[in-house]
Amino acid sequence: MTILRWAHGKKSLSHYRLVVAFFNDRAIQLYKGMGFKEVDVFTSSVGNTEVPFAAMTLSISDDFLSQQ
Secondary structure (H helix, E strand, O other): OHHHHHHHHHHOOOEEEEEEEOOOHHHHHHHHHOOOEEEEEEEEEEOOEEEEEEEEEEEOOHHHHHHO
């Protein structure tokens, strides 16, 4: 949460989006544990392979950050 606190304090950002390879279960579980929600799954070319990715978002407030 330190990076989110920094971004929120520095830029007053309250909405975050990230993209993670869909096969990376550990990262997806970590982000879900932080409150991110999966909002889309799409494929993208990596070399000669189509790889699925998950887009995840998180909306936060000052209250949310103070609880972490």
